[in-house]
Amino acid sequence: MVKEGSPAKGEIQLVVFNLHGEEFGIDIGQVKEVLKYTQVTHIPHTAEYVEGVINLRGEVVPVVNLRNRFGIPDQEGEDLNQRIIIIEVEGDLVGLIVDSVTEVIRMPVRSVESPSDTVAGSKSEFVEGVGKYDDRLLIILKLEKIITTEERISLSDLQDWY
Amino acid sequence: MSLAEYKDIFVSEAKEYLKTLNNCVLDLEKDPENVNLVEEMFRAAHSLKGMAGTMGFDQIASLTHQMESVFDEVRNQKIKAEKRVINLLFESLDLLEKLLSQVEEGEEEEDVSDLAIKLGRIMETESGEEKEGEEGTAEKEEEREKEKEEIKRAKEKGEEVYLVTVKVDEECLLKSVRAYMVVKEVRALGSILKSIPGEEDLEAGTFADSFQMVVQTSFQADDIKSKLEGISEIEKVTVEAYETETPEPSKKKPSLLEEQQKELLKKTSEKIIRVETDKLDALIGLVGELVVNRTRVLELSKNIKDSELKNSLEQLDLITTNLQNAVMKLRMVPIKQVFDRFPRLVRDFSQSKSKKVNLVIEGEETELDRSIVNVIGEPLVHLVRNAMDHGIERSSDRKHLNKKDLATIKLSARHEGSHVIIEVEDDGCGIDPRKIKTKATEKGLKAPQDLEKMSDDEIIKLIFHNGFSTSEEVTDVSGRGVGMDAVKSTIEALHGEINVDTRVGKGSRFIIKLPLTLAIIKAMLVKIGGDTFAIPVESIRENVYVSSKDINTVQHQKVISFREEILRLVSLRSNLRLGEAEKLSENGVVHSVIVVEAGDRKAGFLVDELIGQQEIVIKSLGKILEGLKGIAGATVLANGEVALILDVSSLV
Structure with missing residues (x-):
């Protein structure tokens, strides 16, 4: 597990991942571990973005493909950078397939803008906020929402409002 | 904490x-x-x-x-x-x-x-x-007389009788040792006429933190007190004159004390410790993993020719099996937990209706899986209520029918192989197929001409049909029309089945058959469209091979004839969207078919390949994937791959 001590007050620590050239952040407190892409067992009759289940040391954990979730076509060929981020949502473990996990950063809470401060887009309910880090913009997702609703979300919806 | x-x-x-x-x-x-x-x-x-x-x-x-x-x-x-x-x-x-x-x-x-x-x-x-609540029985009176006698004799000898109360330090770990030291010390000073609790209990340490002794001695009270207080971990010692005439000090005060003793004794004799169920489940889960991994190691070792390795692996295998059995027993609880609520239920019912019911419970010590015990209560309550409400006739009617005034409901449980059989039996009016027929027509469940063709048994089974209730009046006890089908589906969800045996005028018997445990099941592993699936052996009747020429089409449905029955063929490939459906019409191809049964429905599942039977640990798919059609859960195979467990009842 990637962890560098608990963040100081007024600071958040984010695991940064990449999806289709866009940078996203997840609060490190939500992340259980990051795995290399492993074999996924497909499950019939589920939403398209549910890739299937994996064996995490004997636990059966469902895995969501974030590319499919946001309507981005699959990458061509095998990508060795591909990772599965295991997070905990409402007491259950869920894996997220992302293009790559790049780093863990700390940033002050005040440099995170919440969607209500900006022009609210139609799908802002899936976004916790946008973090400004140097000249980079990190979209911080509301993972519970994204995983538990059936609603279609596209990447452009997430980008729309900032 | x-x-x-x-x-x-x-x-x-x-x-x-x-x-x-x-x-x-x-x-x-x-x-x-x-x-x-x-x-x-x-x-x-x-x-x-x-x-x-x-x-x-x-x-x-x-x-x-x-x-x-x-x-x-x-x-x-x-x-x-x-x-x-x-x-x-x-x-x-x-x-x-x-x-x-x-x-x-x-x-x-x-x-x-x-x-x-x-x-x-x-x-x-x-x-x-306000009667004088003197509870002193003759025996106690006699005892007291004897005591008085002894005290009198002691006084004649110039000795005194004291009541010594000793309180041991709360933190004291070896109470029995302290008690022994006290007793030894007291014996050196005089003799102990009696102790509360008895000396055996003192030796075993089965007392709260204090005990009392009646001591006959020539020493003074203060001497005794100081001697005893010299013993370490003794918190307090009181020595007072013991007189039986005073309203028995040993009666008023020790009554509380004695109560504590009994409480403690009860606790130690139960030999039970409380463990949170979460911890237990974690342990069971780990053992399940161990079982799976053992299988994997055994498989890997097949190619290695090392007799010492083989021997130790055999040992490991044996120990793991024993461990698995032992842990599985931890999950088992007696069905008494469920049955215990019925005497009260039946009593309340008899009071409110003019029906006299005697409840007979048998086999309440029968053990089954805790997770089953947790869910089986509701369906049983329903069955018992139904028996009281619809099954048993009014007292006046029973007289006419020459039946005993007191009706009987029997609730029983027993083991049968790897199953538990629970029965709810009443000696009431039974289920009349004619009434069921009328009702079914009224409700539009079946067309009259279909009903004519059905046997009595088949008709009676209609009570498990959705939206069926035969009671003329809806009572607060039962009869809201959602009953029996809910009972049936709960039991089927537990991989069990329910049947009814009834005779008009004689009574009915509902027979529930449940598996002993739900955590580990035997399953047949199969390949379908490149993926591995597990089918519970419970629901498999047979594996057969059929060639294309044996497959017929009846109303767009592929069927085979199997032991003089027409069996529907189910393509799991198309059902579970696992790629192209099997080409059944192609000549000369042999297909593997697994004949499965759920409830009274049978079907043939088409599979690509049979891998073999194995014990598997059932894992839930988590909240996110809950309620998937056709899938009952998942399991981790020996090679680390995840295989899905097919939910046979939703696929046939």
Whole structure:
């Protein structure tokens, strides 16, 4: 597990991942571990973005493909950078397939803008906020929402409002 | 330990006391003179009161306090355990149960003063004549006489008799040792006439933190006191003159003490420790993993020719199997937990209706998986209520039919192979197929011409059909029309089945067959469209190979004839969207078909390849993937791959 001590007050620590050239952040407190892409067992009759289940040391954990979730076509060929981020949502473990996990950063809470401060887009309910880090913009997702609703979300919806 | 954890312990212990109280009141109703029952109830109420008081649950404490007083009056024969007392006690127990669930949910306890006042009043009205509650039986009287005699003799010898009360330090770990030292010291000074508790208990350390001895000695009280206080970890020693004439010090004070002793004795003799179910489940899960990994290691070792390795692996295999069996037993609980609620249910029912019912319970010690026990209660309640409501005739009708006035409902459980059979049997009117027919036509469940073709057995099975209820009146006990099909689906969800055996005028018997455990099952592994799936062996009847020429089409449905039956073929590939459907019409191709059965439905599953039978550990897919059609769960195979378990009943 990637962890560098608990963040100081007024600071958040984010695991940064990449999806289709866009940078996203997840609060490190939500992340259980990051795995290399492993074999996924497909499950019939589920939403398209549910890739299937994996064996995490004997636990059966469902895995969501974030590319499919946001309507981005699959990458061509095998990508060795591909990772599965295991997070905990409402007491259950869920894996997220992302293009790559790049780093863990700390940033002050005040440099995170919440969607209500900006022009609210139609799908802002899936976004916790946008973090400004140097000249980079990190979209911080509301993972519970994204995983538990059936609603279609596209990447452009997430980008729309900032 | 956090407060929440204390609360959990409180709630679970309190529930046990409530159960005891409920059972005792039920027994007391039948046997109002039984003093032992009252004693037991008094102890249970007392312990509950103490616990609730410590935890600050004032309403529970005050209600149990009133109940305790009532028990005390009954014990002292100031009031009789007659019907109105019993009813009031049941009412109190119901309220206690409600209070407990409020505590469990973290809600405010509701006010109990109304009931507490009622309980108070019942004592007032009865104890008007205030008899002297002298409980001294002849035996006790005799004992006291003997004691007096001894004391007299001692005094003649110029010796004194003292009552020595010793309190051991609370933190003391080896109470028995301290008690032994005290006894030894006292023996050196004089002789012990009696001790409370008895010396055996002192030696075993089965006392609270204090004990008493009646000592005959020529020494002075102060001498004894200082000698005993010299022993380490003794907190307090009191020595007082012992006189039997004074209203028996050993009676008033030790009565509480003796109570504690009994409580403690009961606890040690139970030899039970409480473990949170989560911890137990974690252990069971780990052992499941171990079982799977053992299989994997054994498989890997097949190619290695090393006899020492083979020997140790065999050992490991054996130990793992034993461990698995032992751990599986941890999951098992007696079905008594479920059956215990029925005497009360039946009693309340008999009271409210003019039907006299005797409940017979058999095999309550039969054990089955805890997770099954947790769910089987509701369906059983439903069946028993149905039996009382629809099955058993009114008392007056029974007379006409030459039946015994007292009807019988039998609830029984027993093991049969790897199954548990639970039966609910009544000697009521049975189920009349003609009535079912009329009802089914009325409800439009079946066309009349279809019903004509059906056998009586098939017709009776219609009661398990959705939206079927034969009771003419909807009562508060049963008959809302959602009953039997809900019972059936609950039981099927547990991989069990329910059948009914009924004779008009004689009675009905519902037979429930359940697997012993749900955690580890035997499954057939198959390949379908490149993926591995597990099919519970439970629901498999046979594996057959069919060639294309044996497959027929009836109304767009592929069928085969199997043992003089027409069997529907199910393509799992198309059902589970696992790629192209099998080409069944191609000549000369042989297909693997697994014949499965769920309830009364049979079907043939087409699979690509049979891998073999294996024990698998069932894992849930988590909340996110809950309720998937066709999939009952998942399991991790020996090679680390995840295989899905097929839900046969939703696929046939």
